[in-house]
Amino acid sequence: MSPVPDSPASPWRHRFTGTLRAALVPLVACTAALLLLTAYTTTGAAGDPPARISVGNGRIFAPLNAATTAAFFDIRNTGAAADTLESVSSPSLRITMLGRNVSKNGTGRMEPVKSLVIPARSEVRMTPFTVDVMVLDPPRLSVGNTIRVDLRFRTSGQITVETETVPARW
Incomplete structure (x- = not known):
């Protein structure tokens, strides 16, 4: 074949x-x-390794008037990358926003801030003279009250902390 x-x-x-x-x-x-x-x-x-954010020393001033008060936090980033605080909110507080103290010609005023960068390996301490959380139309707060506050970071997500109401002193 x-x-x-x-x-x-x-x-x-x-x-x-x-x-x-x-x-x-x-x-x-x-x-x-x-x-x-x-x-x-x-x-x-x-x-880069991610940011490692921790928030402590949360405090809110007992309002001196019914219009505004401020809250403050110490934010630590032990990571190798920066992160950004984008917003602050609370079920107990009505209107909250990041603000910065600005002085011009000897006069100080608060100015809204869109976000706050927390550099790598650093700590940002909010004070009445730098940056803080402005609280508009606050509820009645007495010294010693605690308020739950949610801080939203771009990379780290939401971190919830308890803030203590303190007398308005700086």
Whole structure:
């Protein structure tokens, strides 16, 4: 018996399967590398170590008038990356916003601030003379009351702290 000669389509079939095999190896390698890199970045292991935010010494002034008061926190970042405080809220406080004390020609006033950067490996201490949380239309607060406050950070998310009502002294 004589072998069956190849059909005219056979050279194309050999060329196509050879090309497919040659392309399959780099395609599988690139796909595997992409999946591994995606998993690596999703876990947060890629790039700089994240910010590590802790908040303490929360205090709010007992209001001297019914219009405004202020809250203060010490925010520590022990991480290797900066983070940004974007907002402060509380179920007990009506309107809260970040503010900064600005002095011009010997006159001081509070000015709203959109956000507050907490640099890596540093601490930001809020005071009546720097930055604070302005509270508009505060509820009745007596010295010793505690208020739950939520601080929202861009990277670290929400951190909830208890603040103590203190006399308005600085």
